[in-house]
Amino acid sequence: MSLFIASLNSGSNGNCYYIGNDADAVLIDAGISCRETERRMKRLGLSMNKVKAVFISHEHIDHITGLPALSKKYSLPVYITEGTFQNSRVPVEPELLNYFSSGSTISIGTLRVKAFAKFHDAADPHSFTISSDTVTIGVFTDIGSVCKPLQKHFAECHAAFLETNYDPQMLEKGNYPFHLKKRIRGGMGHLSNDEALQLFLEHRATYMSHLLLSHLSKNNNDPKLVEELFLPHKGDIQVVVASRYKESELYHIDGKKSSHTKAKKQSAPSQLQLSLF
Numbered sequence: 265m266s267l268f269i270a271s272l273n274s275g276s277n278g279n280c281y282y283i284g285n286d287a288d289a290v291l292i293d294a295g296i297s298c299r300e301t302e303r304r305m306k307r308l309g310l311s312m313n314k315v316k317a318v319f320i321s322h323e324h325i326d327h328i329t330g331l332p333a334l335s336k337k338y339s340l341p342v343y344i345t346e347g348t349f350q351n352s353r354v355p356v357e358p359e360l361l362n363y364f365s366s367g368s369t370i371s372i373g374t375l376r377v378k379a380f381a382k383f384h385d386a387a388d389p390h391s392f393t394i395s396s397d398t399v400t401i402g403v404f405t406d407i408g409s410v411c412k413p414l415q416k417h418f419a420e421c422h423a424a425f426l427e428t429n430y431d432p433q434m435l436e437k438g439n440y441p442f443h444l445k446k447r448i449r450g451g452m453g454h455l456s457n458d459e460a461l462q463l464f465l466e467h468r469a470t471y472m473s474h475l476l477l478s479h480l481s482k483n484n485n486d487p488k489l490v491e492e493l494f495l496p497h498k499g500d501i502q503v504v505v506a507s508r509y510k511e512s513e514l515y516h517i518d519g520k521k522s523s524h525t526k527a528k529k530q531s532a533p534s535q536l537q538l539s540l541f
Contacts, residue, residue: 265374265396265398265399266270266396266398266517266518266519267284267396267399267401267423267516267517267518268282268285268289268515268516269283269401269423269474269514269515269517270308270351270511270512270514271478271506271507272291272296272301272305272511273304273510274425274478274480274507275480275507275508276326276479276481276482276508277326277482278329278330278508279293279295279296279327279405279478280292280293280301281293281478282310283375283394283401283403285374285396287373288372288373288375289310289314289315289456290315290316290319290372290375291317291334291539292316292318293319293328294318294327294328294329294335295325295328295329295330296328298330298332298333300330301334302343304511304517305511307404307511308513309514312338314342314371315338316341316360316460317341317343317370317377317391318335318341318342318343319377320342320343320344320349321348321389321390321391321405321406322350322386322387322388322390323349323351323354323387324406325328327331328352328354330352331356332354332355334478335356335357336357338358340360342356342360342361342362343362343370343377344361344362344363344364345363345387345390347387348386348387348389348502349361351386351387356524362466366379366380366381366390367379368382374396375394377392377393377456378392378393378394378417378434379391380392380413380414381390381413382406382407382408382411383409383411384406384407384408384452385400385447386406389401391404391414391417392422393417393420398519399422399518399519400421400422401422401423401442401517402418402421402423403424403425404425404427405425405426405427406427406479407454407499408453408455409452409455409459410463411457418467418468419468419469420469421468421472422472422474422519423472423473423474424472424474424475425476425478426460426463426464426475426477427455427460427480428452428455428457428460428461428478428479428480428485429457429479429485430448430456430485430488431456431484431485431486432449432457432458434484434485434489435448435456435481435484438483438484439483440484443510448481448506456481457485457493458493459496460477461493461497464497471519472501472518473502473520474496474501474502474503474504474515474517475498475502475504476506476512477506479506480506487507488539492502502515507518513522
């Protein structure tokens with residue numbers, strides 16, 4: 265069964281990623297407001313009624329800002345580790361709160377979501393793969409360094425959201441204080457353009473069709489720069505830079521190598537489904 269994917273926002277100002285099929289969908293992180301999530305999904309022709317759960321990667325504010333309102337308004341189950349929840353201090357209705365552990369696979373309707381631990385300076389950070397019967401999507405952002413589990417899961421993906429947070433030279437020459445530069449590149453912060461490219465070159469699947477470069481730093485990266493870095497190596501893979509200001513296109517991942525077309529907008533939901541605050 266094919267999947268539809270979109271970045272609703274990607275960056276230190278908020279992160280939220282949509283993965284779903286004709287029956288079920290999940291959000292990975294909820295770092296923009298409930299209202300903005302609704303607006304962006306509406307523009308893509310997506311219905312919140314298909315979203316069956318929200319998975320939280322870690323407790324940093326750019327991943328949880330919209331969670332309380334979104335979960336409460338739509339009675340959405342929240343999947344989060346206990347350590348992340350305790351450190352996030354976000355209010356979640358008890359009946360909607362679900363803890364997961366590293367290595368666990370959670371079934372959400374027709375989807376399977378697998379969580380694995382990653383290197384990041386948070387309480388209990390995790391990355392995810394989301395699978396249907398035939399297609400696997402990875403969400404790999406906020407990663408301090410490339411570990412063997414990341415290599416393994418990336419190699420299974422038909423499409424992935426992959427962090428390309430900073431250009432090493434821009435970070436070095438920029439005006440960030442030394443302690444912040446050290447945090448970003450110190451193995452528990454973020455993935456550089458070069459590290460992401462190496463992962464892509466060495467571990468991508470032969471059947472990968474889409475790569476969305478994600479979580480770019482506003483001050484230490486440039487969309488054009490990272491796009492040009494990947495361009496000579498992408499082959500017939502569609503490489504897209506996810507924006508920190510707006511939603512991406514909706515992409516249809518059907519497991520076929522030649523599938524590079526943008527997804528058609530799904531059937532428009534009813535006015536009731538589209539109601540905003």
